[in-house]
Amino acid sequence: MQIHDNPTLKAEARNLNFFYGEAKALKNINMPIYDKKVTALIGPSGCGKSTYLRSFNRMHDLYPGNRYEGEIRFYPDNTNLLSPEVDPIEVRMRVGMVFQKPNPFPKSIYENVAYGLRVRGENNKRVLDDKVEHALKGGALWEEVKDRLNDLASNLSGGQQQRLCIARALATDPELLLFDEPTSALDPIATGAIEELVHELKKRVTILIVTHNMQQAARVSDYTAYMYLGEMIEFGKTDEIFIKPSDKRTEDYITGRMG
């Protein structure tokens, strides 16, 4: 057996249900997330893939009336991210997120990246400088912005803004990085740059990515999960899912007969 056939678990959803008020949006999801791998979530609009993704950093806690059932186990410490005893802020300190539309703060490039560190009480200029540079390099943006770190982030192009948001998330060394359709607002060239970056990033962080673009899922991910109507229909290695899906519904979606 090759070593990557036996990956370590980073997280695991166990009997996960989620409710927006009365409406059940996720139905009994069980799924492993492997360490330092890219896992793609695919499925038609409204299938619950973003809802599922946003459970990993407790984003739903920001809004009233949302409710989780079940667990998301996080390793190696085996914490249940959804436990009421676990502070969502602590969860977000460990799990970073990149959003659908680039959402840099209307501040300088530098302050955008430094924000997560400042929130953690880091005020030492030299430490901040160092980590900001490191994060921007991680976001493949350093070369483009190193001479204008004090410029407003809004002056960057859409693709640069999204890489800035990736750098912002990387600055605090998350263990798991969530991507919610990160390229849906970008042109093909910027999309290519982000995909390349995702490939690079999995060396240091576990990645869970929602995408409506199946080619993208095939290009960037090691594992793929197909979701439909709030259910996890199929999970497996990306090659296997795309070459010979075991569920008829997955096959229909992948071959474009549905969705």
Next chain:
Amino acid sequence: MHHKSLTNEQVRTLIAKGKLKDTLFQALGIIFLAIGLVVIFLLVSDMIMRGSERLNLEFFTNFASRRASQAGILSAWVGSLLVMTVTAFAAVPLGVAAGVYLEEYAKRNWVTEVIEINITNLAAVPSIVYGLLSLGIFVYAFGFGQSILTAGLTLALLILPIVIVSTREAIRAIPAMIREGSMAVGATRWQTCRYHIIPYAMPGILTGVIIGLARAIGETAPIITIGALTFIAFLPPLPFTEISPGVNAGLFDWLMSPFTVMPIQIFNWTSRPDPAFEVNAAAAGFVLMAMVLTMNGIAIWLRYKMRKNIKW
């Protein structure tokens, strides 16, 4: 269902009819707009013309006097300025805190619902009612007397709803993705408010505050109710200056000083039998209006300056 299609001829007549109404409505709009503007223009220019002979430096540096030609607005404009300062310092922290709490922290339930309705209602309460309230609470119960402090706090209550509502509207204009972006890196609600929500809402908040102050500076009824003097020939004590032999004023002594404000001075002059005072009233009216316009101008400038850097 039977659809009958129109001939080209019929279509053209229809369009012509529609366009005629378009033109008519436009003309009507321009006429009404002109009526409004002309009336304002006439009022203002009449005031300037009648007051112009009194608009010189002495008018600003003289106290009220029995002789119209020597009477000035020194105590009135200083009073207005000081009262506005107190109002701003009281209304801004209270209003912004209330607005941020309601938008960012408060749970949506019937209690917040009742609070919200009441804030809207408060904005519609006649200003004299605030005057009566302050007379009871600030003047007598708290013993602040008929002072600058009392007047400032009264007007602060008056504009509090404006500040709260404009704070909330400014916060609502901030996209949810900014809030989520902040929370996603592990920020607390307060950190999100402190670093993002309040700074980005600031242009809107400041606009609301200045519009509120512009309203407050013209208020007469509540100030009369709390008992502001109409004839006053001294200034509030400047901090650390000698007020009586060997006694220096404290930093905040001016807060407890009697005072008058611009609208009261104007009201006082218009009620005099000597027509010469009407000139003073017109001149003071012009000054008051200039003060309000300046405040609005500052609001517009600040909003423009601050919004330049805030793009989503």
